[in-house]
Amino acid sequence: MSPRPLLLLSVLLGGLLALKALSLADGAISWMSGAAHAVEDNEPAPAARESAPPPLPASRSVEEEPAIVLPSQSELDLQNRVAQRLRALDQREAELDTREQLIEVAERRMDEREARLIELRDDIHALVGELDSQREAQLNALVRVYATMEPEAAAPVMQTLMETDRETLLKIAAQMQESNARRFSQIMESANPRFVAELTMMLAARAQPPQTRAELEARRVAAAD
Known part of the structure; x- marks a missing residue:
């Protein structure tokens, strides 16, 4: 046999093998495509894989009033x-x-x-x-x-004061005893002895401190007069 027929036979065999390979490839592709579709049908959608959030409550209508809770007694x-x-x-x-x-x-x-x-x-x-x-x-x-005044003239005037204004007489006699004791003694020598004794007792009582509150008030009133 010449080489030419062998070459042709090799080419034919190669073509058959190529066709067979293509056929097998088409079958594999078809099988893989079917399997992929089956997997896609069985698997959940990507968006559905995660748990869906709870549905939002329906929005209230504008006319719906809120519930009024009355206070208890x-x-x-x-x-x-x-x-x-x-x-x-x-x-x-x-x-x-x-x-x-x-x-x-x-x-x-x-x-x-x-x-x-x-x-x-x-x-x-x-x-x-x-x-x-x-x-x-x-x-x-x-x-x-x-x-x-002359003692003989002053003595009768002072004796008259004993009857009319003893407080004034007592003040004059006390002042004269301090400021002009000699003249006061001369007047007393010319006066009535009874008057002299009474005036002396008044001056002595005036020199004594008051024994009671009433006496003190009386002396204060007399001094004010």
Whole structure:
């Protein structure tokens, strides 16, 4: 056999093998494609593999009103008690504010009254001091008058004062004893012995401190007169 027929035979065999291979390849592709479709049909969708979120609640319509929950009787009672307590506290606070204002007004009035009393006291003290000065000046003037008089003339006048104004007589006699004891002694020598004895007792009693409160007040009133 010549080489040419062998070559042809080889080519034919190669072609058959190629066709067979193509046929097997087509079958494999078909089988793999079917298997892939089967797997795709059996497996869940990618979006469905994860658990789907719960469905959202349906949105309420605009006309739907929310449910109204009425308070219980105990809650109402509690609210009423709280409201009453708050009103009582407000009233108490208002009363305290009013009382505080009244106290402040009273304190201001007391301060003003105290200031007026102090001013009045100072005026009285000044007036009393002025009167005392005037009395002292008048007493000194009377003492000078009696001191310049003759003892025989001064004695009857002083005896008359014993009947009309003993306090003035006592003040004049006490002042003369201190300022002009010699002239006072001369007047006493010219006076009635009974008058001299009574005046001496009055001067001695005046020199003694008061024994009772009433006596002190009496002397104070007499000195003021």
